[in-house]
Amino acid sequence: MFPAQYYEPRPGGDVQCRLCPWHCLIHEGNRGICRVRENQQGQLLSRNYAQLTACNLDPIEKKPLYHFYPGCTILSLGSFGCNFHCKFCQNWTLAHTDPPTFELTPEQAVAAAKREAAGGNNIGIAYTYNEPVVWFEYVMATARLARAAGLKNVLVTNGFIEEEPLSELLPYIDAMNIDLKGFTRDYYQQICKGRLEPVQKTVATAARRCHLELTTLLVTDLNDSSEEITALTDWVSSLSPDIPLHLSRYFPNYELDAPPTPLSTMIRAYGIARERLHYVYLGNVSGLGGSDTNCPGCGTRLISRRGYTAEVLGLHQQACDTCGRSIPVVMAEKGCTPE
DSSP, X not given: OEEOSSEEEOGGGOEEEOSSTTOOEEOTTOBOTTSSXXXXXXXXXXXXXXXXXXXXXXXXXXXTOSSBSTTOEEEEEEOSOXXXXXXXXXXXXXXXXXXXXXXXXHHHHHHHHHHHHHHSOEEEEEEOSSXXXXXXXXXXXXXXXXXXXXXXXXXXEOOOOOHHHHHHHXXXXXXXXXXXXXXXXXXXXXXXXXXXXXXXXXXXXHHHHSEEEEEEEEOTTTSOOHHHHHHHHHHHHHHOTTSOEEEEEOOOBTTBOOOOOOHHHHHHHHHHHHTTOSOEEEESOSSSOOOSEEOTTTOOEEEEEETTEEEEOSEEXXXXXXXXXXXXXXXXXXTTOOO
16 A cells, blocks of 8 residues: 555545546545545555556557557556446456556566666566556656656556646656547447546647557447547547557457457448548458558558567658658667667
């Protein structure tokens, strides 16, 4: 148990959490929606500080990030807890149960990331698997140390966080992948047990402050209509048509047993998104293409991908080798050493 930030005491020993837009009013001995922030004698404590459920060296493409140090790896850390309750959750054992944990302090995490960087192509640390927003204190402490050590910090998140803690965290975050789960209030409320508008605010803020990519899981007959995909991509394009969008195929999991997203739906969505955005990718599919990075100007293939393996072909100093068009891909000149 570790002292939590962003809460206010209330009469009678209650506390009101201000970390995410739920603003949970938590009675003595109880926890918030996230299940990791607990009121003990009028003090809000974090149950998962330095408590890990997973620690892996992953390809950066697995986050997924396709325009941030392609071909490199990143030390990926996860804990437990989440402030959403998506019916299709892919990591529900981490988000909504109490799995076994092991301790890894911020200092130990950064030391491990530095060892991997020295011996290979690791660029830093990703906070992922469960929802890192509810792991705020640990992410904040680790990200500060990682930045001081010259490592990159990546946040893979649902984006459901209040503006003040987001503003504290963002100076230490180099890249984010935000799950934009759909584009209707009903879908967020009924399927994700969340809210759309705060996520939109986070996306808009992150687009100005760090490298940003988005992921939308297309769930059969729930958020995959042409109208919703058009509205979603119109809005993303209004922020920047250069924001990469990953359209991922759904498979039944957790509380949802709808059939897998039809491949025809993935192809249709890809076509709609490509009319509005320069960089659209297909995930959880094989044989359809949609994973390479091509120049929006001349069509030259710049990065070839097979699975999580990436090969840079026609890209140098963030420009297409063929036509010279500026391409928003963050990469090092040599190997995977962060700049």
